[in-house]
Structure formats: structure tokens, C-alpha cells
Amino acid sequence: xxxxxxxxxxxxxxxxxxxxxxxxxxxxxxxxxxxxxxxxxxxxxxxxxxxxxxxxxxxxxxxxxxxxxxxxxxxxxxxxxxxxxxxxxxxxxxxxxxxxxxxxxxxxxxxxxxxxxxxxxxxxxxxxxxxxxxxxxxxxxxxxxxxxxxxxxxxxxxxxxxxxxxxxxxxxxxxxxxxxxxxxxxxxxxxxxxxxxxxxxxxxxxxxxxxxxxxxxxxxxxxxxxxxxxxxxxxxxxxxxxxxxxxxxxxxxxxxxxxxxxxxxxxxxxx
Numbered sequence: 001x002x003x004x005x006x007x008x009x010x011x012x013x014x015x016x017x018x019x020x021x022x023x024x025x026x027x028x029x030x031x032x033x034x035x036x037x038x039x040x041x042x043x044x045x046x047x048x049x050x051x052x053x054x055x056x057x058x059x060x061x062x063x064x065x066x067x068x069x070x071x072x073x074x075x076x077x078x079x080x081x082x083x084x085x086x087x088x089x090x091x092x093x094x095x096x097x098x099x100x101x102x103x104x105x106x107x108x109x110x111x112x113x114x115x116x117x118x119x120x121x122x123x124x125x126x127x128x129x130x131x132x133x134x135x136x137x138x139x140x141x142x143x144x145x146x147x148x149x150x151x152x153x154x155x156x157x158x159x160x161x162x163x164x165x166x167x168x169x170x171x172x173x174x175x176x177x178x179x180x181x182x183x184x185x186x187x188x189x190x191x192x193x194x195x196x197x198x199x200x201x202x203x204x205x206x207x208x209x210x211x212x213x214x215x216x217x218x219x220x221x222x223x224x225x226x227x228x229x230x231x232x233x234x235x236x237x238x239x240x241x242x243x244x245x246x247x248x249x250x251x252x253x254x255x256x257x258x259x260x261x262x263x264x265x266x267x268x269x270x271x
């Protein structure tokens with residue numbers, strides 16, 4: 001019996017070795033891999049039941065920095081934190097950063113809007129200044145006064161009431177009326193429409209012209225003095241008048257001017 005067992009053992013060992021040498025080898029590899037997987041699962045299980053190691057607290061100087069103003073990478077002032085950053089999760093940090101950026105953009109937008117409003121006001125001021133300068137520039141005002149004088153002279157020549165005056169007196173009357181028109185628009189910095197200009201030329205200034213024409217007939221005692229008065233109103237040079245003629249002109253001119261100024265004040269008030 002013992003001999004039979006030895007024979008079976010002697011035959012079985014080589015057979016077992018043969019099996020291990022072929023298909024058994026692969027079975028052995030599978031067992032090793034399963035064992036490794038079991039070890040990993042065991043490690044994970046241990047991590048779930050064991051407490052995590054606490055995160056080390058920030059250093060004291062790092063904690064203090066979040067409560068102080070600082071300068072960012074782009075040079076912008078970073079405001080003091082209202083609560084510590086370490087209590088925020090990543091999503092909350094992103095949201096807070098976006099809110100801060102929005103507030104900064106709103107402040108910049110308000111500043112830019114104020115600057116734009118100031119520039120628009122300045123542009124409007126310069127445009128008004130340009131408009132006035134263009135209207136009252138020497139060439140423009142000279143052309144306007146020439147037109148006013150021509151209309152006044154033509155009005156007087158066509159008026160039956162002016163038949164009593166000679167041509168030189170009509171020249172003095174139209175020139176003196178144009179001087180008063182020039183003073184009025186410069187004093188009030190007016191830009192008149194064609195209708196307003198015609199109203200002045202056809203209603204207000206003719207009355208002044210007739211008043212002055214009657215006074216010139218009294219103040220000028222000769223044709224030479226009439227010529228001096230004509231040059232004076234044309235060139236606005238007081239040295240062209242002798243003292244006696246100047247006093248006589250002032251005597252007849254001032255009442256006419258006072259009446260005209262009252263009429264122009266009413267004209268200015270109704271505009």
C-alpha cells in the first residue's frame with residue numbers, strides 16, 4: 001500500500017508541475033493581481049474611517065496681509081478683505097473676484113461719463129464762441145454794416161419825408177444811423193434775423209435819421225462843416241471836428257440818441 005502511494009506521488013508531482021508550467025501559470029498571475037486590488041481597497045477603507053490630517057494654519061504674516069490695502073499686479077489698489085480668503089471655496093473666490101471687478105468697472109464708467117459730460121460742455125462753449133466770432137469778425141461785421149447803410153440810404157432817398165434834405169445830409173443821416181446800429185448789436189452781442197434787421201432799418205433807425213438830419217441843418221453852418229460831419233460819421237474820428245462844431249453836434253445828437261435807445265430797449269425786450 002505504501003509502495004502504491006509513493007508511485008502515485010511520484011507520478012502526480014510531475015503532472016502537477018506540468019499543469020503549473022502551462023495553464024497554471026496564468027492562474028497564478030490572476031491571483032497576484034486580485035491580491036493587489038484587494039490591498040488598494042483596504043487602503044481606501046482605512047482612509048474613510050481614519051481622520052484626515054488637518055491643514056496647517058496660515059502663517060501670521062499672511063493672515064495680517066489680507067486685512068491691509070495692497071497693490072495688485074496691474075497697479076490697482078486692492079481693498080481690505082471683509083472675511084478671510086481661507087474660508088472661501090474656489091467658486092466663492094471666483095464670484096467675489098467678479099463682483100469686485102464689476103464694482104471697479106462701474107466706478108471707471110462713472111468717472112468716464114463725468115469726463116465726457118465736461119468735454120461736451122466745453123465743446124458747446126467753443127462752438128458758441130466760434131459762432132459769435134464768425135458773426136462779429138471784422139470782415140463779417142463790415143459787410144453787415146455796409147448792407148444796413150445801403151438799405152437806410154435807399155429808404156431815405158425813396159421817402160417823401162426826406163425830400164427836404166440834400167444828398168450830403170442824407171449821407172450823414174444814413175452813416176450816423178449805421179453807427180448806432182453797430183453800437184446796439186455789439187453792446188448786446190446780438191445775432192439778428194433778416195426780419196429783425198429789416199424792422200430796425202425800416203422803423204427804428206429812420207426816426208433817428210430824421211431827428212439827426214434836422215439837427216445837422218442847425219449844427220453845420222456851412223458846406224465845409226457838413227463835409228466834416230460826413231467824414232466824422234464815416235471814419236469815427238473826433239479829431240475831424242472843430243471844438244465849436246463838436247459842441248453843436250453834441251447838442252443835437254444826444255436827444256436823438258436818447259429817443260432811439262428807448263425804442264431799441266423795447267425792441268430788445270420783445271425778442
